[in-house]
Amino acid sequence: MDTWIGLMSGTSMDGIDAVLVSFRENAVRIHDTHSIPYPEHLRHRLMLASQNQATPDEVGELDTLTGVIFADAAETLIRNSSVDKSSIRAIGSHGQTLRHQPSGPSRFSLQIGNPAIIAEKTGIATVGDFRSRDMAAGGQGAPLVPAFHQFFFGSKTEDRxxxxxxxxxxxxxxxSNPASPVTGFDTGPANALMDAWCLDQTGRAYDEDGHWAQEGIVDQAMLSDMLSDAYFDRPPPKSTGKEKFNLGWVKTLVQRHGETRPEDVQRTLLQLSVITAVRQMPQSPAMTVYACGGGTRNRLLMGELSQALSPIRVLDTAELGLDPQWVEPTAFAWLARQTMERKPGNLAEVTGARGPRVLGAIYPA
Known part of the structure; x- marks a missing residue:
């Protein structure tokens, strides 16, 4: 039985999630998992680089350093697993996004975490650079996980x-109707702005369970100003990142609205995440929403989503057999399998590419 490793570090830049999985038909079996945080000094450097505050030498060094940490995550996962290493067909590494610019005359998406280092240190074929081929075909290069979502979460009896x-x-x-296309896009910020504001104001990397936000109240004038951003009304295909939604974006709005309690800003940012997601969802009363990602651990965020969507049910993907934390790394293990088997990994309806494409670059063992 072939097994696969998926490595994922998202826009929160807090560390790497690694998963060892096998696939059968439309089923997934997770054999082992491992998470490794970035050292704080490295995370700080990555944050600066993502805001264009890095020289070419710095970007090159970060590419090497993150490649080593990605490889360490994979090696620790393998070492702690009972799975025979020889069964691992390939590693799929999303890398660490430094910059995502999906529009304009010279579009690009830059992920670092040198896959050659991962292949060299682990002795396992590694697939990286998943976004470039989709973008070369006219797509946004993101989001890429909807193809995996369709594979694993699709249902013939329920709109999801x-x-x-x-x-x-x-x-x-x-x-649920197989004749209808699967669609998807980035709705805007989820945790990125809340985390950035919390770190700036409190020194904490995130607002655990939304406790700090719960101390505040929504500033309706500021929220309306936030919601006026053109991104939220732009039709898909569309994708975004910290290039757009970052601490500078928040501070510009705070300065525009004068004296505002920091906790009120945090509460307003949480409401922004809720409203922009809910407003852009398909209007289907028969659907069920299944959440995944780090935001599922924020009780206030999940509670507000449930309230905003009622009577539509809001659950997490554990209800469908896959823990919310491991959906994205599992998706990149699956994308690596698609690449190694020369099968498409994108959905053109999602990214806007000219058609399905085999994604990624293969670094042989």
Whole structure:
């Protein structure tokens, strides 16, 4: 039985999630998992680089350093697993996004975490650079996980909306009617702005369970200003990242609205994440929403989503057999399998590419 490793670090830049899985038909078996945090000094450097505050030498060094940490995550996962290493067909590494610019005359998406280092250190074929081929075909290069969502979460009896609450939120709409297309796109910020504001104001990397936000109240004038951003009304295909939604974006709005309690800003940012996700979902009262990603651990965020969507049910993907934390790394293990088997990994209806494409670059063992 072939097994596969998926490595994922998202826009939160907090560390790497690694998963060892096998696939059968439309089923997934997770054999082992491992998470490794970035050292704080490295995370700080990555944050600066993502805001264009890095020289070419710095970007090159970060590419090497993150490649080593990605390889360490994979090696620790393998070492702690009872799975025979010889059964691992390939590693799929998303890498660490530094910059995502899916529009304009010279579009690109830059992920670092040198896959050659991962292949060299582990002795296992590694697939990386998943976004470039889709973008070369006219697509956004993101989101890429909807193809996996369709594979694993599709249902013939229930319309499903998969809501990924990472740094950026994205949705995948999977109709029960197989004749209807699967669609998806980035709705805007999920945790990215809340985490950035919390770190700036409190020194904490995130607002655990939304406790700090719960101390505040929504500033309706500021929320309306936030919601006026053109991104939210842009039709799909669309994708975004910290290039757009970052601490500078928040501070510009705070300065525009004068004296505002920091906790009120945090509460307003949480409401922004809720409203922008809910407003852009398909209007189907028969659907069920299944959430995944780090935002599922924020009780206030999940509670507000449930309230905003009522009577539509809001559950997490554990209800469908896959823990919310491991959906994205599992998706990149699956994408590696697609690449190694020369099968498409994108959905053109989602990314806007000219058609299905085999994604990624293979670094042989």
């Amino acid at each position: 909306c998969i809501l990924n609450l990472g740094g950026i939120a994205n949705i995948t709409w999977i109709p």
